[in-house]
Amino acid sequence: MSRPSVRTIATRLGVSAATVSRVLNGRPGVSEELRAKVLRGMREHGLIAPAAEPFVGIIVPELDNPVFPLLAGAIEAKLGGHGVTALIGSSTAKGPTELDYISALVRRGIQGLVLVSGRHANPAADHGFYWQLHQQRIPMVLVGGQVADLPVSTVTTDEAAGAAMAVAHLRELGHERIGLAGGQGYLRPSQNRLTGWRREMRRSFGSVDDALYVESDYSLTGGNAAARRLLAAGATAVIAGSDLMALGAVAAAREAGLQVPGKVSVVGYDDSYLAVHGDPALTTVQQPVEAMAAAVATAMWQSLQGYHAPHVDHVFAPRLVVRSSTGRARDL
Secondary structure (H helix, E strand, O other): OOOOOHHHHHHHHOOOHHHHHHHHOOOOOOOHHHHHHHHHHHHHOOOOOOOOOOEEEEEEOOOOOOHHHHHHHHHHHHHHHOOOEEEEEEOOOOOOOHHHHHHHHHHOOOOEEEEEOOHHHOOOOOOHHHHHHHHOOOOEEEEOOOOOOOOOEEEEEOHHHHHHHHHHHHHHOOOOOEEEEEOOOOOHHHHHHHHHHHHHHHHHHOOOOHHHEEEOOOOHHHHHHHHHHHHHOOOOEEEEOOHHHHHHHHHHHHHOOOOOOOOOEEEEEEOOHHHHHOOOOOEEEEOOHHHHHHHHHHHHHHHHOOOOOOOOEEEEOOEEEOOOOOOOOOOO
């Protein structure tokens, strides 16, 4: 796709060629309002800014869960390989929200957005803002969820398969009372893992005991609270929705006087740095972070370059990493 000249861009947007030149080359002398207007106008007219270093935002839901900074850092590094500069922001319950970050970045002329487990991870949330961004021709890549019918690339792992392989591993160790400490039920990853757990439990044992599923949040305290309830329901093994939750589950078992894995087995999810350094080291479902980051960076780079390739839904296969937190089933 040939790039239009600065003069052509200026004529279409109704501004001077000098203004367009300053904006495209990142030079001073242009107000933030006018800079945003020029960049927005270029996107709306389908014009591609020939900037040497495209600038994109990466927004994650939190930094407490180590998988998010791990993934954001990997995406940032892969984008850097394409000559793209990235800014990482975290939206938290007590700080700026995902929409706050997006609004601020759009005002500053951001050229692309990588959104990790934001509102798109909640099927019931209002997704209107994503459609507005798409209409403004702002390239997006969604990680850990999707928006129905929105034509942008997505990247995720097969969470249902991950939960199923965790059940299969524990079944092979002789466990039958296998509990799932799931994250918030309104999130798509939580729903997918619940689906995989239910499917494999039915396949392995013929039925599912609903007392062996507890919904909590993706935190140490959430995993601890969920594990307490699962242990009270007779679970001999706990599959957690994250490594952070799994550490909480290990603590809950010990608080109940149960050794891990002597009496209770625990499986995490993500294979973050917490897993290998846990006590015991966690058996966990590994997300292929490097491969996911590469897919995100490629999809974003192609969009920034004006490629009109169809969007792709990348679904990566997880892998079970067996360590010391799982063992043969024993009577409690």
